[in-house]
Amino acid sequence: MDSADRTARMPSRKGKGRYMVQDIAVAGAGIGGLAFATLAAREGRRVTVFDQFDAPRPIGSGLVIQPVGQMVLDVAGAGDSARALGQKIHSMLGHEATTGRRVLDVTYDRKGGPHYGLGIHRAALFDCLLTAARDTGAEIRPDHRVSARDGQRLIFANGTSDGPFELIVDAAGAASPLSPLQSRPLGYGAVWGTVPWPDTRLPTDRLSQRYRAADRMIGALPIGRLPDDQQPLAAIFWSLPADGHDAWRAAPLDHWKAEATALWPDFAPFLETVTEHDVMTMARYTHGTLRTPVSEGLAHIGDAAHRASPQLGQGANMALLDAYALWSALDRHPLDEALRAYVLARRWHVWTYQVFSAVFTPQYQSDSRFLPKLRDHILFPVSRIPPVPGILSRLVRGTLLPPLGSLHPRQP
Numbered sequence: 001m002d003s004a005d006r007t008a009r010m011p012s013r014k015g016k017g018r019y020m021v022q023d024i025a026v027a028g029a030g031i032g033g034l035a036f037a038t039l040a041a042r043e044g045r046r047v048t049v050f051d052q053f054d055a056p057r058p059i060g061s062g063l064v065i066q067p068v069g070q071m072v073l074d075v076a077g078a079g080d081s082a083r084a085l086g087q088k089i090h091s092m093l094g095h096e097a098t099t100g101r102r103v104l105d106v107t108y109d110r111k112g113g114p115h116y117g118l119g120i121h122r123a124a125l126f127d128c129l130l131t132a133a134r135d136t137g138a139e140i141r142p143d144h145r146v147s148a149r150d151g152q153r154l155i156f157a158n159g160t161s162d163g164p165f166e167l168i169v170d171a172a173g174a175a176s177p178l179s180p181l182q183s184r185p186l187g188y189g190a191v192w193g194t195v196p197w198p199d200t201r202l203p204t205d206r207l208s209q210r211y212r213a214a215d216r217m218i219g220a221l222p223i224g225r226l227p228d229d230q231q232p233l234a235a236i237f238w239s240l241p242a243d244g245h246d247a248w249r250a251a252p253l254d255h256w257k258a259e260a261t262a263l264w265p266d267f268a269p270f271l272e273t274v275t276e277h278d279v280m281t282m283a284r285y286t287h288g289t290l291r292t293p294v295s296e297g298l299a300h301i302g303d304a305a306h307r308a309s310p311q312l313g314q315g316a317n318m319a320l321l322d323a324y325a326l327w328s329a330l331d332r333h334p335l336d337e338a339l340r341a342y343v344l345a346r347r348w349h350v351w352t353y354q355v356f357s358a359v360f361t362p363q364y365q366s367d368s369r370f371l372p373k374l375r376d377h378i379l380f381p382v383s384r385i386p387p388v389p390g391i392l393s394r395l396v397r398g399t400l401l402p403p404l405g406s407l408h409p410r411q412p
């Protein structure tokens with residue numbers, strides 16, 4: 001489509017913003033891309049979301065949307081539907097398997113307050129965001145694998161292109177072809193799977209974990225249900241060295257089940273429906289942050305701008321907060337200023353969480369013998385001394401620092 005066509009098809013200005021960037025391309029219909037598209041399109045902008053998938057679909061198992069991310073879902077109109085499908089998580093509890101010691105104990109609200117994490121299947125969250133995006137008039141174009149950009153045009157892998165767009169939003173995730181971020185591969189990843197929530201004594205409002213030093217980590221996260229299905233689900237995970245997947249797959253499944261169950265007998269019922277290796281999918285993690293996640297006419301959000309292990313459960317929240325901040329900045333400033341305002345609004349929050357993630361991850365996923373001892377004998381006891389529990393609650397909620405700087409929440 002050429003620019004004359006595009007101009008003819010521009011919708012009328014319905015938004016309240018004085019500085020309406022009218023024509024926006026979003027690369028990637030993931031968590032950040034759909035949230036941004038939903039927010040931006042409802043003010044009358046023309047928003048086109050390009051994704052590589054042949055039909056809209058999510059990939060992966062479950063995750064936790066923290067209170068700050070839930071706020072963004074609410075503003076985007078996807079909060080109620082997400083809460084209807086997800087499961088409230090009030091705490092995270094982890095034990096060392098060989099000693100039985102409690103080494104992680106974080107609650108969202110020590111005094112019965114209103115905060116909780118929302119455990120949710122990625123497909124359920126995707127469904128809520130896709131519905132919200134379509135309802136606000138964003139156009140979703142599957143089967144468009146972005147390979148590069150040429151100025152304000154997007155180039156696709158099949159050789160076609162589209163544009164020019166006033167703004168390109170790179171929400172193409174950890175493998176974005178538009179992002180210059182070179183992230184550092186982490187030594188450990190994990191296999192993840194989704195299973196029916198079994199008959200178990202584990203509570204449905206808690207993320208439960210077991211560790212052996214830092215070279216084994218097992219987890220069970222309640223994630224609610226899928227749309228059109230009443231079956232409550234769990235996301236389960238088992239830590240593996242980044243290069244350990246082939247060896248894990250080559251060994252009989254029963255050997256793994258026996259090891260996992262020996263470390264954590266309560267995990268056994270979660271494994272009953274894992275009948276082949278393919279039930280579990282390997283996820284490898286990287287860590288890195290773009291110093292300046294914008295350039296002329298381009299903004300990177302979510303994993304395209306910063307990547308970390310899921311140890312703090314903040315990646316989706318970061319993508320949602322980025323989406324909110326960029327939308328809010330575009331509503332308040334002309335494009336160039338808006339991009340600067342977006343960077344400033346998110347800089348310290350992103351930086352702080354990236355530092356915490358880099359510090360915490362090797363305590364739970366590494367070959368270190370020293371770090372898990374530090375975790376169990378010094379850091380965990382310190383974490384019980386006020387005011388540290390309150391600080392840790394704010395850390396998981398995503399509010400250790402103001403997440404949006406001067407672009408604080410406001411109703412559109």
Ligand SMILES: Cc1cc2nc3c(=O)[nH]c(=O)nc-3n(C[C@H](O)[C@H](O)[C@H](O)COP(=O)(O)OP(=O)(O)OC[C@H]3O[C@@H](n4cnc5c(N)ncnc54)[C@H](O)[C@@H]3O)c2cc1C
Pocket residue numbers: 027028029030031032033050051052053062063064065066144145146147171172173174175176177192283301302303304310312313314315316317318319
């Ligand atoms: C196993 C695992 C568990 C996690 N658990 C949590 C958790 O508990 N809490 C949390 O907050 N975060 C968690 N995260 C992190 C979180 O999933 C990511 O940080 C988040 O999904 C990033 O959102 P995004 O919008 O940037 O990218 P994504 O959600 O990954 O979306 C990227 C989209 O871009 C599309 N795309 C990619 N390349 C192209 C291309 N070339 N052209 C067109 N489209 C493209 C993809 O198809 C996809 O739809 C977890 C991550 C993993 C791997």
